[in-house]
Amino acid sequence: MSASDGMKFIQSWEDLVADKLQGIRRRAVLKSSFGIAAGLTVALKAPAIRAQDKSLSLMILGPDQKAVAWMKSALDEFKSKSGYAVELRQSDWGSAFQKLLTATASGTLADVCMMGQVMTPALASKGAFLPIDSYLKGWAEIDQFYVPMLKDGAFGGKSYALPVYADVRTAIYRSDILEKVGISALPTNWDDFKALAGKLSRKNGGPLDAPFFANQDKSVGLMQTYSQMLVQAGGSYFDAKGKSILSSESGLAALQYLVSFFAEGLANPNIVYQGTGPTPLVQGLAAMTYNSVVEPRNAHANNPGVEKFVVAGLPLSAKPGGTPATLAWINKLGIGANTKDPDGAWQLLSFLTSKDSSEKFAELWGGLPSRKDLKDAPFLASINKGFVDATQYAGALPITPNLLQIQKEVNIAMQSAIRQVQSPADVLAALDRKIDEITRA
CATH class of the missing domain: 3.40.190.10 (Periplasmic binding protein-like II)
Structure with missing residues (x-):
């Protein structure tokens, strides 16, 4: 749907x-037309039936x-x-x-x-x-x-x-690919995560063309990745009055961080998971992503030999020493x-x-x-x-009756952002207006 x-x-x-x-009203009228004898039979039997039923x-x-x-x-x-x-x-x-x-x-x-x-x-x-x-x-x-x-x-x-x-959701890695660049300790913050992607990049002598997969799929995977980065930056979808605030300082920082992977050639917007078969991480096209236990289960089903190398780290914090944050x-x-x-x-x-x-x-x-x-x-x-x-x-995501439509709009906007059709600031300003139209805020 x-x-x-x-x-x-x-x-x-x-x-x-x-x-x-x-x-219901029509049925009530029809029921009232039954004969008195039938009605008595039902009335006498009903209590016993209800007691057992x-x-x-x-x-x-x-x-x-x-x-x-x-x-x-x-x-x-x-x-x-x-x-x-x-x-x-x-x-x-x-x-x-x-x-x-x-x-x-x-x-x-x-x-x-x-x-x-x-x-x-x-x-x-x-x-x-x-x-x-x-x-x-x-x-x-x-x-x-x-x-x-x-x-x-x-x-x-x-x-x-x-x-x-x-x-x-949390940050997930292919440990066997990380070992190729001498990394054993997993990142805990945005800077370290980005630095790891740089080391894995082929342009820097690493093994991969696009080390980070931002969970682009045919559903709302990209929206889910941005939403995790949003909470890591301390942001949220709405203010206390219900107005969309994705273009706030925190929301903008999250989108700029996401887009930077694509702008710097550390992620490829044209790699899209189709929903069947091995994910890019399981294929070895990427070594880092934001996802869930879906990743190791995908490896188990499609490439059992790499399942043991699919490892989860703690959710990231936006700044060194910050508190990890993620969504479920x-x-x-x-x-x-x-x-x-x-x-x-x-x-x-x-x-x-x-x-x-x-x-x-x-x-x-x-x-x-x-x-x-x-x-x-x-x-x-x-x-x-x-x-x-x-x-x-x-x-958790915001509790709003319009979430089904909102997440679709966010995903569309994120697609535009990672392809750098518009600046992150313009993308989020337009998205705030769209979400306020949906919620009538």
């Missing part, structure tokens, strides 16, 4: 809801066969503990947002739903989910979640979702607003975000835990420690 299609769908929300309400539904996104098998087993366990039978629904990520929007408008949203980062504010702003603050109050588990990841499930001052795992793309679970059993839905939600369940979500969906008490989870032993260490420095 494209960003523009997503926004059109959101804008048609009221019409969809109105149609649904009309349908402890059922819920769950929507999960992007599972593979192994994940589905685990989930079915987990739901059997939940049934034995709670008495609730759970209908399992699933969707691929690509069509998930539209399915959740449609289900919300038609009143068929699952009792508990999985959602991606950009989906949460867009759906919460339309009343798709129940606030869960009353359940979180006094809940013993709440302090186990990383605070930025927990905050990412809030919108408009209310909590709507709990994180289950995160795609945490956080996937969550929330309770559908149309649920007929919110207490039962909370039981399911809290079960799925428990320590044991959260560990399996992270392991099987290919992310990192959202809970602090899982930092030593057994499955993490097979993941480079740098990824796990990066989690404590990870924040």
